[in-house]
Amino acid sequence: xxxxxxxxxxxxxxxxxxxxxxxxxxxxxxxxxxxxxxxxxxxxxxxxxxxxxxxxxxxxxxxxxxxxxxxxxxxxxxxxxxxxxxxxxxxxxxxxxxxxxxxxxxxxxxxxxxxxxxxxxxxxxxxxxxxxxxxxxxxxxxxxxxxxxxxxxxxxxxxxxxxxxxxxxxxxxxxxxxxxxxxxxxxxxxxxxxxxxxxxxxxxxxxxxxxxxxxxxxxxxxxxxxxxxxxxxxxxxxxxxxxxxxxxxxxxxxxxxxxxxxxxxxxxxxxxxxxxxxxxxxxxxxxxxxxxxxxxxxx
Amino acid sequence: xxxxxxxxxxxxxxxxxxxxxxxxxxxxxxxxxxxxxxxxxxxxxxxxxxxxxxxxxxxxxxxxxxxxxxxxxxxxxxxxxxxxxxxxxxxxxxxxxxxxxxxxxxxxxxxxxxxxxxxxxxxxxxxxxxxxxxxxxxxxxxxxxxxxxxxxxxxxxxxxxxxxxxxxxxxxxxxxxxxxxxxxxxxxxxxxxxxxxxxxxxxxxxxxxxxxxxxxxxxxxxxxxxxxxxxxxxxxxxxxxxxxxxxxxxxxxxxxxxxxxxxxxxxxxxxxxxxxxxxxxxxxxxxxxxxxxxxxxxx
Numbered sequence: 324x325x326x327x328x329x330x331x332x333x334x335x336x337x338x339x340x341x342x343x344x345x346x347x348x349x350x351x352x353x354x355x356x357x358x359x360x361x362x363x364x365x366x367x368x369x370x371x372x373x374x375x376x377x378x379x380x381x382x383x384x385x386x387x388x389x390x391x392x393x394x395x396x397x398x399x400x401x402x403x404x405x406x407x408x409x410x411x412x413x414x415x416x417x418x419x420x421x422x423x424x425x426x427x428x429x430x431x432x433x434x435x436x437x438x439x440x441x442x443x444x445x446x447x448x449x450x451x452x453x454x455x456x457x458x459x460x461x462x463x464x465x466x467x468x469x470x471x472x473x474x475x476x477x478x479x480x481x482x483x484x485x486x487x488x489x490x491x492x493x494x495x496x497x498x499x500x501x502x503x504x505x506x507x508x509x510x511x512x513x514x515x516x517x518x519x520x521x522x523x524x525x526x527x528x529x530x531x532x533x534x535x536x537x538x539x540x541x542x543x544x545x546x547x548x549x550x551x552x553x554x555x556x557x558x559x560x561x562x563x564x565x566x567x568x569x570x571x572x573x574x575x576x577x578x579x580x581x582x583x584x585x586x587x588x589x590x591x592x593x594x595x596x597x598x599x600x601x602x603x604x605x606x607x608x609x610x611x612x613x614x615x616x617x618x619x620x621x622x
Numbered sequence: 623x624x625x626x627x628x629x630x631x632x633x634x635x636x637x638x639x640x641x642x643x644x645x646x647x648x649x650x651x652x653x654x655x656x657x658x659x660x661x662x663x664x665x666x667x668x669x670x671x672x673x674x675x676x677x678x679x680x681x682x683x684x685x686x687x688x689x690x691x692x693x694x695x696x697x698x699x700x701x702x703x704x705x706x707x708x709x710x711x712x713x714x715x716x717x718x719x720x721x722x723x724x725x726x727x728x729x730x731x732x733x734x735x736x737x738x739x740x741x742x743x744x745x746x747x748x749x750x751x752x753x754x755x756x757x758x759x760x761x762x763x764x765x766x767x768x769x770x771x772x773x774x775x776x777x778x779x780x781x782x783x784x785x786x787x788x789x790x791x792x793x794x795x796x797x798x799x800x801x802x803x804x805x806x807x808x809x810x811x812x813x814x815x816x817x818x819x820x821x822x823x824x825x826x827x828x829x830x831x832x833x834x835x836x837x838x839x840x841x842x843x844x845x846x847x848x849x850x851x852x853x854x855x856x857x858x859x860x861x862x863x864x865x866x867x868x869x870x871x872x873x874x875x876x877x878x879x880x881x882x883x884x885x886x887x888x889x890x891x892x893x894x895x896x897x898x899x900x901x902x903x904x905x906x907x908x909x910x911x912x913x914x915x916x917x918x919x920x921x
Contacts, residue, residue: 328920328921329918329919329920329921330918330919330920330921331918332921333921348664349770349772352773352835353703353772353773353774353835354668354699354702354703354773354819354820355666355667355668355699355700355702355703355705355761355763355770356666356667356668357664357665357666357703357765357770357772358664358665358666358667359664359665360659360663360664360665362661364659365647365656365657365658365659366656366657366658366659366665366762367654367655367656367657368654368655368657368709368711368744368745368760368762369653369654369655369711369745369747370711370712370713370745370746370747370758370760371713371747372713372715372747372749372756372758374715374749374751374753375753376751376752376753377749377751378749400653400654401654403653403654404652404653404654404656406654410667412667412668412669412760413669414669414670414671414758416671416673416756417919417921419920420920421921422921423921426921445667446667446668446669447669448668448669448670448671448758449919449921450671450673450676450677450919451919451920451921452673452675452676453675454673454674454675454753454754454756455753457671457715457753457756459669459671459713459747459758461667461669461711461760462654463665463667464654466656471648471654471656473648473652473656474651474652474653475652520653521653536651536652619628619629619630620628620629620716620748620749620750621627621628621629621718621719621750622627622628622629622631622632622716622720622721622722622725622748622750
């Protein structure tokens, strides 16, 4: 009897993709992977998920692009902390009957994103169900000689920077962004970055995270915010390009504080950290309160 | 305007549950957690998910029990490798409108399972969607002075053991099992365990994993397999208690090979490793082929 392919066929196929490395002592295929963690390295760890209908649309986005996105979300968290991605584990909840080729494409998308950074996929859990596609990636990063940059180090007087144009990522860039790991490491290596985060929830909300965790405020100059062409396209809905740039989210550029101008690094100054706990926006010569309006899941 | 509670309220609540520790340098609430990994320790890592309608039924099982199960599945993987759980990260895809109390109960279930082992939850990702509940846990384990036990060390002549009665876990034990971490560490510390796995897919399939990865075979004595009362209850469906014990899965007892009798450890000998690659079952004086029949997800 010819069975449908099963998870163990898929695991066999994945195992065949694995190459020996100094990091991995026991690769995927056992109960847990065993890693030789470098003694000198801090271990950074986090997890992100993508859900069909929320973070992607399986009717539109091919599986390879979906795999790339969830890995890149995690790699972007490594950028935010200025660490190097080392290893990842992953789960897939596959809609029943989706087929082996679809599962392989998801995996290859993960690899497309991870391989350029030497990040190895060392384990996973695959299941099928009646629900829609859910992918998760857990990333392990290593400090590799650079102290991690947290959200809590911003100090009054620090400048506020972003690393690229913002807004309108829903038009497509939310699936195709590139994690800013190399730039983050360059920035952190200057010793002049006080706090950093990747722009996933939107500038207004992510700056709010830095302000709250650093116990500071911020004043942002609307005219200095780099606007992506997609934000202008989207502004036909009546919301201004600046508001799209402030609030859309999933740009995955870096937002950082410190003093890093004049070093030849591609950063755009958008404001300054303040001592009081308020966030303000200067727009058209007027000062308004800056409300966190980016994405938040309701529970 | 009173908003529905959001993921950041939930994250605040989770952060308030965290206590400082020597392991965690930067706790959850940043892009990634930062851990001081003990120099002498190998790092073990793996991930497991639970899906509504597959691994639990949200109409029947309370959220606290669901949280406990997914953490215990991962802790049981630590037992299978004889490592100590150190830290975990988690994702929750919450059905829209499930409410903050439900989310908290899921988290408290994770903690119920993790806390007795000193395993810290150091990060996570919460989202809401139109789909059903999906929880994942990624576990980080440390070798802590005992070499990890893999699936690939079984040698011809080794005895095969299990650590408790099997079968019929679907009647309830699949939600309430206890990971055998202490026993696994005791067993591994003898230096006389050659391979080990936890019984999640069922004895027939999990023994198949050991045999395949060790390139050996096995002969199992049906009469020696410890039968759980639940397997006898379930046998009213026409399948024998032994077949339930062999194939039901989610027992989360240990299956191991080696020579560990006479040491006062609670193991039950069920067979022997053989040099040829076949798996056989001796039942009622006859030898039959032992087919892996436990759980496998179809893709």
